[in-house]
Amino acid sequence: MKKEIYKKNYINSEIPSVVLDRMAIYIRVLNQLQQERIKLTNSKELSNYLPVESGQIRKDLNYLGKFGINGKGYNVKNLKKTLQKLMGLEAKWNAVIIGGGRLGKSSVEFMKQKKSETFRIVAAFDPNKRLVGKKISNLKIQNLKDLTRTVKSRNIKIGIISTENNSVQNVAEELIRNDLNYILNFSSFSPKVPDFVILKNIDPGLQVESMSYHLRQRSLTR
Structure with a gap:
């Protein structure tokens, strides 16, 4: 099994508000994928659910640092959790x-x-x-x-x-x-x-x- 690469280097990054708005939408799509019991996804598959090109999705997710599984894409559960943490959605x-x-x-x-x-x-x-x-x-x-x-x-x-x-x-x-x-x-x-x-x-x-x-x-x- 190929190792997932994940480097936390986004904490001090300034992320444009338009990107944060898209990330909130990505979380909803990832919720849907989890309900469908899909464990792995990639930017092309995500773009099928969104009015966003796969290249833009990859660019947005680059704010997370190096994140993904070589040759596989993204672990749905981990990506969702990371986006939620980035956006403060784990807090009340x-x-x-x-x-x-x-x-x-x-x-x-x-x-x-x-x-x-x-x-x-x-x-x-x-x-x-x-x-x-x-x-x-x-x-x-x-x-x-x-x-x-x-x-x-x-x-x-x-x-x-x-x-x-x-x-x-x-x-x-x-x-x-x-x-x-x-x-x-x-x-x-x-x-x-x-x-x-x-x-x-x-x-x-x-x-x-x-x-x-x-x-x-x-x-x-x-």
């Missing part, structure tokens, strides 16, 4: 959601559907005092002035924004003041944040508008 992270209105409820449902064992929404807040005391999912909406105490007591590391657009910038600044420098933003307005903050904007509306562009372009070529 607590999150807080700011915004308890319709967008907040939709955001919580979105997170639930992902069935993530890595992220847990443990608290909810809203700058609108009329929503304080109401519930979003099983979480009681709290006053934003209590955010600092809750972040510390619940060891919260991630902030989720799901407020009206006119509140987004203030909410983002409040999260950053509380050392929540990892932010998921479900609103349609993108706040300005310092370079050290990791901000991910999740706006389905933008995807729909982008799709409309592609539909229009295709109709023009007919």
Whole structure:
């Protein structure tokens, strides 16, 4: 049996966010392969499950260092475990959601559907005092002035924004003041944040508008 080559030299590497996004998709494919009881795979086989060329997959996985089995490809279980470790998916992270209105409820449902064992929404807040005391999912909406105490007591590391657009910038600044420098933003307005903050904007509306562009372009070529 040929020996698997694996060198941990990725720890200090700066990996582009677009590559990390693809790696998250690779993990889902590897989950599927495990369910199909496939033990070995290669970049060409992985590309059959993805809109990504095999060459790009190999390039992405090069961030892991030397990884694979000579002449065989990748051990599915080991590759999945390595990607999960690289992306911090072996840990458990607590999150807080700011915004308890319709967008907040939709955001919580979105997170639930992902069935993530890595992220847990443990608290909810809203700058609108009329929503304080109401519930979003099983979480009681709290006053934003209590955010600092809750972040510390619940060891919260991630902030989720799901407020009206006119509140987004203030909410983002409040999260950053509380050392929540990892932010998921479900609103349609993108706040300005310092370079050290990791901000991910999740706006389905933008995807729909982008799709409309592609539909229009295709109709023009007919």
